[in-house]
Amino acid sequence: MWKLKIAEGKGPYLFSTNNYVGRQIWEFDPDAGTPEEREAVEQARQEYKDNSKKDRTRAPPCADLLMRMQLKKENKNIDLSIAPVRLGETEEVKYEAVTIALRKAIRLNRAIQSSDGHWPAENAGVMFFTPPLRTA
Numbered sequence: 001m002w003k004l005k006i007a008e009g010k011g012p013y014l015f016s017t018n019n020y021v022g023r024q025i026w027e028f029d030p031d032a033g034t035p036e037e038r039e040a041v042e043q044a045r046q047e048y049k050d051n052s053k054k055d056r057t058r059a060p061p062c063a064d065l066l067m068r069m070q071l072k073k074e075n076k077n078i079d080l081s082i083a084p085v086r087l088g089e090t091e092e093v094k095y096e097a098v099t100i101a102l103r104k105a106i107r108l109n110r111a112i113q114s115s116d117g118h119w120p121a122e123n124a125g126v127m128f129f130t131p132p133l134r135t136a
Contacts, residue, residue: 001032001041004067007116024120037073041066064121071112071120078111080104 005027009020016023033041044065072080082104085097114120 001030001038002026002028002066003032004070004120006114006120021116022118024114037069040069044069067121068112071114074115075111075113078107080107080111082107 003026005025007020007023008025009016009023014020014023048065082100084104085101087093087097109119112119112121
């Protein structure tokens, strides 16, 4: 099973001036994970393969499914069980619905943040949209 190693460095070709913060390296260990985790990874791989054959726009190159599964498992103290908000086409948007949707989005972004504080992967949206939310 593939595992994303974060903020770790070893080997003659890796060096760092900041203790490997922000560095990510994929490693393969065929015996890693439980049988259920290996089955979930295989199912995600098969779905990605099937979707990319059907419609390339549904399976972009940077899907990051394995990384998201790993980080959600490592950050298990973050509650992601908030139900999604579904609004009808003519339904009025209420304060509660916006609050629930924003809370769910922020928790998901926290869950896929690595232990050293960066977001591994191609995830520029967080960098672009969250600075206005920062309080001084």
